[in-house]
Amino acid sequence: MILKVEHSTLFEYEEPIYETATEVRLHPASAVGSQQCASFNLQITPPASVFDYIDYYGNRVHHFNILQSHKRVQIVATSVVETDAQPETGPFTEDEILLLDLLAESHYVRFDPAIQALAARFREIDEPCRQATEICQHINDSFRYEPGVTDVHSTSAVVMALGRGVCQDFAHIMLATCRNLGLSARYVSGYLYGGGSTPEGRDEASHAWCEVWCGAEKGWTGFDPTHKSLFVDERYIKIGTGRDYGDVPPVRGTYKGASSEKLGVSVRVSSLEHDGEAPESRQRQRV
Amino acid sequence: MTRLFDHYHPQPDRFFDEVIAREGAPRSHYDIMMQRFNQFSAADIRARRELVNIFFRNQGITFTVYGVDEGIERIFPFDLIPRIIPASEWEGIERGLIQRITALNLFLADLYQDQKILRDKIIPAELVLGSKHFRREFVGVKPPLGIYIHVTGSDLIRDAEGRYLVLEDNLRTPSGVSYMLQNRIAMKRAFPVLFDRYTVRPVENYPQQLLRTLQEISPTPKHDPKVVVLTPGIYNSAYFEHSFLARQMGVQLTEGRDLVVNNNKVYTRTTKGLKIVDVIYRRVDDEFIDPLVFRPDSVLGVAGLVNAYRKGNVTLANAIGAGVADDKVIYSFVPEIIRYYLGEEPLLDNVETWLAGNPKHLKYILENLDKLVVKAANESGGYGMLVGPQSTPEEREQFAEKIVENPRNYIAQPTISLSRHPSFFNDTEIAPCHIDLRPYVLNGKSISIVPGGLTRVALKRGSLVVNSSQGGGSKDTWVIDN
Numbered sequence: 107m108i109l110k111v112e113h114s115t116l117f118e119y120e121e122p123i124y125e126t127a128t129e130v131r132l133h134p135a136s137a138v139g140s141q142q143c144a145s146f147n148l149q150i151t152p153p154a155s156v157f158d159y160i161d162y163y164g165n166r167v168h169h170f171n172i173l174q175s176h177k178r179v180q181i182v183a184t185s186v187v188e189t190d191a192q193p194e195t196g197p198f199t200e201d202e203i204l205l206l207d208l209l210a211e212s213h214y215v216r217f218d219p220a221i222q223a224l225a226a227r228f229r230e231i232d233e234p235c236r237q238a239t240e241i242c243q244h245i246n247d248s249f250r251y252e253p254g255v256t257d258v259h260s261t262s263a264v265v266m267a268l269g270r271g272v273c274q275d276f277a278h279i280m281l282a283t284c285r286n287l288g289l290s291a292r293y294v295s296g297y298l299y300g301g302g303s304t305p306e307g308r309d310e311a312s313h314a315w316c317e318v319w320c321g322a323e324k325g326w327t328g329f330d331p332t333h334k335s336l337f338v339d340e341r342y343i344k345i346g347t348g349r350d351y352g353d354v355p356p357v358r359g360t361y362k363g364a365s366s367e368k369l370g371v372s373v374r375v376s377s378l379e380h381d382g383e384a385p386e387s388r389q390r391q392r393v
Numbered sequence: 394m395t396r397l398f399d400h401y402h403p404q405p406d407r408f409f410d411e412v413i414a415r416e417g418a419p420r421s422h423y424d425i426m427m428q429r430f431n432q433f434s435a436a437d438i439r440a441r442r443e444l445v446n447i448f449f450r451n452q453g454i455t456f457t458v459y460g461v462d463e464g465i466e467r468i469f470p471f472d473l474i475p476r477i478i479p480a481s482e483w484e485g486i487e488r489g490l491i492q493r494i495t496a497l498n499l500f501l502a503d504l505y506q507d508q509k510i511l512r513d514k515i516i517p518a519e520l521v522l523g524s525k526h527f528r529r530e531f532v533g534v535k536p537p538l539g540i541y542i543h544v545t546g547s548d549l550i551r552d553a554e555g556r557y558l559v560l561e562d563n564l565r566t567p568s569g570v571s572y573m574l575q576n577r578i579a580m581k582r583a584f585p586v587l588f589d590r591y592t593v594r595p596v597e598n599y600p601q602q603l604l605r606t607l608q609e610i611s612p613t614p615k616h617d618p619k620v621v622v623l624t625p626g627i628y629n630s631a632y633f634e635h636s637f638l639a640r641q642m643g644v645q646l647t648e649g650r651d652l653v654v655n656n657n658k659v660y661t662r663t664t665k666g667l668k669i670v671d672v673i674y675r676r677v678d679d680e681f682i683d684p685l686v687f688r689p690d691s692v693l694g695v696a697g698l699v700n701a702y703r704k705g706n707v708t709l710a711n712a713i714g715a716g717v718a719d720d721k722v723i724y725s726f727v728p729e730i731i732r733y734y735l736g737e738e739p740l741l742d743n744v745e746t747w748l749a750g751n752p753k754h755l756k757y758i759l760e761n762l763d764k765l766v767v768k769a770a771n772e773s774g775g776y777g778m779l780v781g782p783q784s785t786p787e788e789r790e791q792f793a794e795k796i797v798e799n800p801r802n803y804i805a806q807p808t809i810s811l812s813r814h815p816s817f818f819n820d821t822e823i824a825p826c827h828i829d830l831r832p833y834v835l836n837g838k839s840i841s842i843v844p845g846g847l848t849r850v851a852l853k854r855g856s857l858v859v860n861s862s863q864g865g866g867s868k869d870t871w872v873i874d875n
Binding site: 157358 | 508511512518519522523529530532533653654655656657684685686689696697700703704
């Protein structure tokens with residue numbers, strides 16, 4: 107599919123703030139697996155010089171700062187991405203140190219007793235891909251999708267105790283379970299194109315899921331514990347990966363000044379293959 | 394009249410005494426010092442003590458003790474009897490430290506570039522990946538001259554045979570060098586005659602050497618690169634030192650709020666507007682140095698600093714992430730690190746170390762808690778440690794729980810009988826007290842070590858802990874030409 111993403115983030119302040127410094131991870135991954143990023147444009151208001159670098163996990167990070175006082179900052183990222191229905195074929199290789207890194211606990215991914223007990227239920231399955239599929243199915247079946255009960259700081263331990271959450275939380279649960287069983291697994295930040303596919307029939311354009319290393323033959327395999335389809339296909343657009351949400355937040359920043367911050371995010375993913383008759387998905391993203 | 398050393402009983406069969414050899418005679422380099430102190434009356438000593446106290450008070454030389462509610466600012470106790478190291482002995486230390494710092498720097502360069510040492514399985518990768526101070530944010534960033542550790546202060550001790558051993562490496566923001574400089578001034582004032590009887594190698598030019606090292610790592614070669622000192626502020630235990638060094642080097646002392654990053658360049662705010670900064674001697678820990686990248690709640694840092702560093706527009710001393718190499722678990726691999734990068738045998742040995750993360754070692758540690766010193770892998774300053782022989786069964790039980798809960802975070806070492814040195818317990822009496830040595834190493838275009846360093850002394854009777862935060866004091870340290 108050829109998909110267009112428009113991702114707008116707007117920060118508004120009651121009183122002027124100054125010395126904003128911001129990092130964004132919004133550039134869709136390119137030449138990974140079955141995805142190509144054809145174009146990317148980042149627009150900052152008020153205008154700022156934008157710089158970029160590649161981080162430890164291979165994600166492209168853009169950053170900018172605004173010295174003078176301002177009351178709003180808008181970041182609009184527009185990209186066109188081509189995704190392929192056919193998954194890449196192996197054999198695959200991966201850096202052994204990265205695979206080790208993605209086996210350990212991290213800030214959001216904790217091996218608390220509840221996770222250990224959950225993981226124990228899948229220990230007998232001897233094939234990584236099947237193991238991951240069963241875990242994904244289990245989370246999808248037994249956790250309730252409910253926005254507003256968790257927040258951006260909730261760790262897997264918190265979500266385990268609640269039994270509810272959103273895509274980011276489900277991804278963390280799956281990562282914790284897989285890693286506790288010795289499967290290297292990473293968090294994926296991205297978008298999902300498609301109408302009404304959340305458990306409640308709503309769109310969730312800005313999305314998170316996981317990838318599990320399923321050995322040289324299958325490589326990194328995407329799993330989405332939030333959606334019943336479980337597997338990642340051409341509707342999924344990947345931005346980047348990391349140990350957990352903390353490694354790939356879409357927008358991270360600081361500012362000076364005493365003012366309350368109001369945040370508005372809108373994400374729109376549309377298909378470019380229907381001559382402007384694009385079915386759209388649109389949603390205000392939770393933050 | 395009783396002479397000062399008449400009642401000095403060093404027990405040289407149990408401990409290495411720096412002054413009195415095993416046979417009971419003074420080591421030759423201490424002859425003059427002993428004779429001189431033996432001539433002093435109690436009144437002479439009191440007068441000199443008073444002189445030194447006034448000097449320290451006037452200089453405002455203090456440090457802050459964390460974890461107590463009242464009177465946290467203290468004068469660092471100073472002992473009047475100098476420690477003397479003959480040049481021949483010092484040269485061995487110097488060579489050993491140069492070797493060690495060279496290898497540790499290569500280790501950091503490798504960890505933050507290709508990670509060959511991990512791929513070759515010399516060090517288990519999970520130990521590095523699991524280290525609190527391994528900064529993924531810094532991987533791929535290339536600091537000028539390939540130097541990661543510009544200012545270090547490794548702690549050396551001597552065992553019962555007098556062998557120098559490295560107890561720990563301080564590669565982040567080692568402190569104490571200002572005490573070394575002040576101790577020398579105090580000593581020269583209080584004992585001018587004694588000082589003149591020896592040819593003591595000078596330490597006074599340390600601030601100028603530090604400045605030169607900092608200028609050498611400027612991102613772009615400049616005639617007069619702008620260097621600043623970055624301090625966490627007046628509540629930091631070493632604030633005195635930060636302001637002292639800035640003043641001695643003639644550079645600006647800044648806090649995070651005095652600096653700003655614009656378009657990947659760092660500026661200091663001056664009355665004449667923004668002025669570009671080339672090199673930052675930072676005494677702020679990694680976690681607090683850039684709220685954009687590390688702890689977002691930090692008000693001590695500068696937002697965007699890491700990206701300016703990454704772009705090569707500013708240099709930090711020491712580099713981000715240097716702490717991974719002074720993690721106490723990684724410490725136990727330093728001999729391997731030296732062999733791996735330099736193909737040499739270590740000139741200075743480590744203290745034998747058991748890792749709680751290794752199941753066999755863990756068993757040994759738990760069974761011998763009463764004999765061992767146990768330390769948290771990432772703490773410094775004597776915090777978070779258990780001195781087995783001086784602990785109660787309850788303390789050991791509590792500590793055992795902590796170790797079992799998070800074994801990666803603990804190491805254990807035998808209780809080394811640190812060497813001892815005559816020191817004043819009060820104004821008139823001396824007794825043997827345990828000491829260590831922190832030499833200061835500067836690493837720029839070449840490595841230089843200030844002769845001597847800071848000798849820390851445990852002034853509590855029987856105590857082995859020399860950290861200033863735990864009741865330790867210090868001595869002037871003289872490297873003398875033979």
